[in-house]
Amino acid sequence: MEFIHSESTIMQQSIRPARTIFHTGDTVTLRLDGIPADRAGTAVVRTNIGRAAIRRAEIVARTDQHRALAGLDWHDLPMKTVAPGVAELTLPFTEIGIFEAKCCFLPADRSAILWPEGENFRFKVCSANAAAGNTIYSAFVRQFGANMDKAVSAPDPEELAELDRRGYTVIPPSGTFRALKKQLDHIFNKLGCRILQLLPIHPAPTQYGRMGRYGSPFASLDYFNVDPALADFDPKATPLEQFGELVDAVHARNGRIFLDIPVNHTGWASKLQGEHPDYFVRKADGAFESPGAWGVVWADLCKLDYTDPKVHQLMAKVFLFWCRRHVDGFRCDAGYMLPEAAWNYIVARVREEFPDTVFLLEGLGGPLKVQERLLGYSGLTWGYSELFQNYTRDQISRYFPYVDQCSALYGTLVNFAETHDNMRLAASGRVYARLRFLVAALLAENGAFGFANGAEFFATEKIDVHGAGALNWGASPNLIEVIRKLTLLNADHPAFLAGSHVELIQKGGGNVLAARRTAADGKKRVLVLLNLDCDRASAVHWPVADCPGEGTDLLSGRRITFRHEFNELNYELAPGEGLCIDFTDYRLPDPVPGREPAPVERQRADAMARSILVALGGLEAGGATAEPGKAMLADPVAFAAASSGIDPAPVTRYRVESDPHRRVMLPPGDVLLVKGHSRFRVEIRHGDRNLRLAASLPSADGRHHLAMIALPPNHLTSMISLSIRLTVFESEEKIVKSSGELVQLPQPDRCRIRQENSAVEHPLGDLYAFAANRFGGISYFSAAWGRLTSKYEAILAANINRSYPVDRHVMFTRCRAWLVVNGY
Numbered sequence: 001m002e003f004i005h006s007e008s009t010i011m012q013q014s015i016r017p018a019r020t021i022f023h024t025g026d027t028v029t030l031r032l033d034g035i036p037a038d039r040a041g042t043a044v045v046r047t048n049i050g051r052a053a054i055r056r057a058e059i060v061a062r063t064d065q066h067r068a069l070a071g072l073d074w075h076d077l078p079m080k081t082v083a084p085g086v087a088e089l090t091l092p093f094t095e096i097g098i099f100e101a102k103c104c105f106l107p108a109d110r111s112a113i114l115w116p117e118g119e120n121f122r123f124k125v126c127s128a129n130a131a132a133g134n135t136i137y138s139a140f141v142r143q144f145g146a147n148m149d150k151a152v153s154a155p156d157p158e159e160l161a162e163l164d165r166r167g168y169t170v171i172p173p174s175g176t177f178r179a180l181k182k183q184l185d186h187i188f189n190k191l192g193c194r195i196l197q198l199l200p201i202h203p204a205p206t207q208y209g210r211m212g213r214y215g216s217p218f219a220s221l222d223y224f225n226v227d228p229a230l231a232d233f234d235p236k237a238t239p240l241e242q243f244g245e246l247v248d249a250v251h252a253r254n255g256r257i258f259l260d261i262p263v264n265h266t267g268w269a270s271k272l273q274g275e276h277p278d279y280f281v282r283k284a285d286g287a288f289e290s291p292g293a294w295g296v297v298w299a300d301l302c303k304l305d306y307t308d309p310k311v312h313q314l315m316a317k318v319f320l321f322w323c324r325r326h327v328d329g330f331r332c333d334a335g336y337m338l339p340e341a342a343w344n345y346i347v348a349r350v351r352e353e354f355p356d357t358v359f360l361l362e363g364l365g366g367p368l369k370v371q372e373r374l375l376g377y378s379g380l381t382w383g384y385s386e387l388f389q390n391y392t393r394d395q396i397s398r399y400f401p402y403v404d405q406c407s408a409l410y411g412t413l414v415n416f417a418e419t420h421d422n423m424r425l426a427a428s429g430r431v432y433a434r435l436r437f438l439v440a441a442l443l444a445e446n447g448a449f450g451f452a453n454g455a456e457f458f459a460t461e462k463i464d465v466h467g468a469g470a471l472n473w474g475a476s477p478n479l480i481e482v483i484r485k486l487t488l489l490n491a492d493h494p495a496f497l498a499g500s501h502v503e504l505i506q507k508g509g510g511n512v513l514a515a516r517r518t519a520a521d522g523k524k525r526v527l528v529l530l531n532l533d534c535d536r537a538s539a540v541h542w543p544v545a546d547c548p549g550e551g552t553d554l555l556s557g558r559r560i561t562f563r564h565e566f567n568e569l570n571y572e573l574a575p576g577e578g579l580c581i582d583f584t585d586y587r588l589p590d591p592v593p594g595r596e597p598a599p600v601e602r603q604r605a606d607a608m609a610r611s612i613l614v615a616l617g618g619l620e621a622g623g624a625t626a627e628p629g630k631a632m633l634a635d636p637v638a639f640a641a642a643s644s645g646i647d648p649a650p651v652t653r654y655r656v657e658s659d660p661h662r663r664v665m666l667p668p669g670d671v672l673l674v675k676g677h678s679r680f681r682v683e684i685r686h687g688d689r690n691l692r693l694a695a696s697l698p699s700a701d702g703r704h705h706l707a708m709i710a711l712p713p714n715h716l717t718s719m720i721s722l723s724i725r726l727t728v729f730e731s732e733e734k735i736v737k738s739s740g741e742l743v744q745l746p747q748p749d750r751c752r753i754r755q756e757n758s759a760v761e762h763p764l765g766d767l768y769a770f771a772a773n774r775f776g777g778i779s780y781f782s783a784a785w786g787r788l789t790s791k792y793e794a795i796l797a798a799n800i801n802r803s804y805p806v807d808r809h810v811m812f813t814r815c816r817a818w819l820v821v822n823g824y
Helices: 052-064 158-165 177-181 184-190 239-252 271-275 309-323 340-353 368-376 393-409 430-442 480-492 598-617 619-623 628-634 636-644
Strands: 002-006 009-016 021-023 027-033 041-047 075-078 080-083 086-092 097-107 121-126 134-139 195-198 256-262 265-267 301-303 329-333 358-361 382-384 413-416 448-452 501-504 512-518 525-531 538-543 550-553 559-561 563-565 568-573 578-582 651-655 663-666 671-676 679-686 689-695 705-709 720-729 735-744 768-772 777-782 794-799 808-812
Touching (some): 027 097, 052 097, 052 309, 052 340, 075 086, 086 598, 086 619, 177 239, 184 239, 239 720, 256 309, 340 368, 340 689, 358 368, 368 382, 368 393, 393 413, 393 512, 413 430, 430 448, 430 480, 430 578, 448 480, 480 598, 512 538, 525 568, 598 619, 598 628, 598 636, 628 636, 636 651, 636 671, 636 705, 651 663, 679 705, 689 705
Parallel strands (some): 134 448, 195 256, 256 329, 382 413, 413 448, 651 671
Antiparallel strands (some): 009 027, 041 075, 041 097, 080 086, 265 301, 501 512, 512 525, 525 578, 538 568, 550 578, 563 568, 679 689, 679 720, 720 735, 768 777, 777 794
C-alpha cells in the first residue's frame, strides 16, 4: 500500500491480486481508500492498460520516423464508489505488454490532483498460452541422423583426417527436419513437453570460417533461410517448406515451436556482411570485431552494430519473417548484449502483428540488472535461470531466492536441467541425472523447465555444436516416466501454475532441500523434499507449522509419514531421492494426446472472452464478469448478444469447412465467429501484415472448435479485402490448409456511395447495382443490361431461406426499357 497526507485525509491505493506478472484473461482490481468526504470530485485510475497498440506505435515511430514518445497511451478511467471514501475499478488484461497504473482523485474545482505517495503499479502481461506447463524440449536437428541411436559417436576415420590436412571440406550427412518430425510423438505425447526449441537452423559455414566438422549453427550465414543440410532432397518441397512441415506437425500436437536466433552476430562471410558491411562493428584497424564471453572469443563470428537503428529494423524483420512462418517464440542467443533501445523496438514491432510471441532471453553470464531491465521494461518474456549451475544446498539457497523474486517481478526464469553448453548429466551417473531433473522441475516457476535432447535416455556425450554427437536414443532404462510426471505436475497442479510462490524452508544441516509451494489462491500447497547427495542417505528437516504430518508423494504414489521432533518435521531421503508431497486428494491427470493443459485452455478461453467484452462494451466491461470463458464456449452468439446489448448479436459466422470458398462480408463492429469440426488455427491478414492469429478452443459440447475474433476498430470510408487463412488439424497426421476472403465493410457514417456516374467516367460494364431488403429480396445487375456475367445477376431475386443466403430464386432476369429524359 502507498500513502499521501492531504489536509486531514490519508489516501492509500492497493491492488488485488498483489502481484506483477499476469496473463491475458486475468483481471486486476485497483482500490483507493481515504477519499476526502468534504471534496467534490472523481476518483480515477490513470493508466495505459488497454492502449498497447498506441504504445507500440510510438516506440516504432521513434526509430522509423525519429519522433519523440508522446505518451498518448495514457488515459483516465473513472472508479466506482463501493463504500464511503472508497472507490474501486476492475480492469481486464487483454493485451500483452508492460503497463502502469495509479489511482488518484480529481477535485471538481480543478485544483491540484490528490495523489497517493509512491510509484505507479507496474504490470507485465504475458500470453494466456504461457499460463502453465511451459516445458521445453531443446533439439539440435543435426543430431537426428546417423548418430542418433548411438551411445557415443564414432571418431573420424583416418582418411578424413588426411583430407582435412590437405584443405578439403568433408561434411557427413546431417540429421533433418523430417527425421526430427518422426520423434514428435515421443516429445509431446510420451514426455508431455509443450514447447520444441530448435538450436539455430540457419545456413552454417561449410568452408570459410567453419569450426569443427560441421560448422557452428550460431555462425548464421542467412537469417532468412534454413540450412539445406537439414532437409531431405525432395523435388516437391524446398528446405524451408520441409521446416514448415515440422511446424505444422508440432501445432497438430497442440505444441509450440521456438527458434534460436543468434541476434548479436552473424558468421563470417554471411550474406548480410556481404551486402551491408556497415552493419557490423569494426576495430580501429578495420578488422571486424568478434564477440565473446567467459574469456573466450568466437573468431568465426562478426558482431552487429546496434548503435545503428537500421540494425534494429533489420532484426525486427528477421523475427517477423519467422513469425509469418508460424514460429511461436524465440530463444535470443546472447540477447543481453543488445542495448535496451534495440529490444524496445524489436519487441514492439513484432507484437504489432504477433503479440503472443515469446522472447526467451539468453542472459547467461550477463549482469542481472540488464536481465531485469530487458524482462521488466523492454518486454522480453522469459529468461534463463542459472539453477543448473548451482549444485549444493548452500549454492541453491543463495541463488534460488533471486529466481523466485525475478520471476515474480520481471519475468519467469526457466530452469533447465541440462543445456547444450554443459556436460551431460548422465556423465555423472543416472542417479545424479534423475536428481537434477527433479531439482529443475520441482523448483520451476510458472511451470517452466527444460532440457536438451537425449537427456531422457541418459546420453553421456556432450552436445558439440560443431559436430553431430550421439543421443543414445531409445536406450533403457531411461527417464521417460519420471519426466512425464514432472511435465504433468507443472501443467496442472495449482501449486505449479502462474502466481504460485516457492520458498525454501529446510532447517538444520545436510546437503538437502525442503521447499514449500503455495498456489496463487494461498490454499493449495505441496512440499518438495530433495537429497542433493547421490552417495548417502540424509534426513531433511523443516518447521512443523508448514504442513501436516503425512501426505502422498505425487511421483511414486506412496503415502509418506514424517517424524515429529522438537517443533520440526523430518524425513530421511535415499541418495539422490526427491519427493513432491501433496496433502489433498489431488491426482495427476491422465495425459490426452493433442489436448493442451486444462489450466491453459481455461486461461485462453477467458482471454478470448474478455477481448470480446472489451470490443463490444469497452475496457471496463472486460473486468465485470468472472470466468467469462465458460459462457462464451457454451453459447458464443448469446454471449456476444449479452455483451453488446444488441439483438440480433453482432456476430458474423465463418464455417471452416465451407466458407473459404466464398467472400464473407464483415460489418463494422461485428465479432467474427469461426467454427469447425476439428481443431484449427486462423490468421487474418491485410496484405503482408498480420491482423489476428488465433487458435481454436473446444466448445462446451466438445464436438466443435471455435474462435471469436474482434478486429481492430476501423475508420474506413470504403471496403477493404482481408485474407483469412486456416490450418485445420483433422488428426496429428492429416493437416488441411485453406484460404478465403473477408470483406471488411466501412463505417456507415463514413461511407459515401456515388449514385450518379457518367459513361465517360466508367465503362458501363464496370458498373453494378446492388440492393436488398429485409424480406430477402435482392437486386444485382450490370449497368450494361444486355450482358449477363454471373448466375447471380437479376433485376429481382429472392432468398427464401431464413437462416443463410443460399438458393436464390430468380424472378426477373433482365428487361428492355425506354427512358424519356429531357425530351430525349
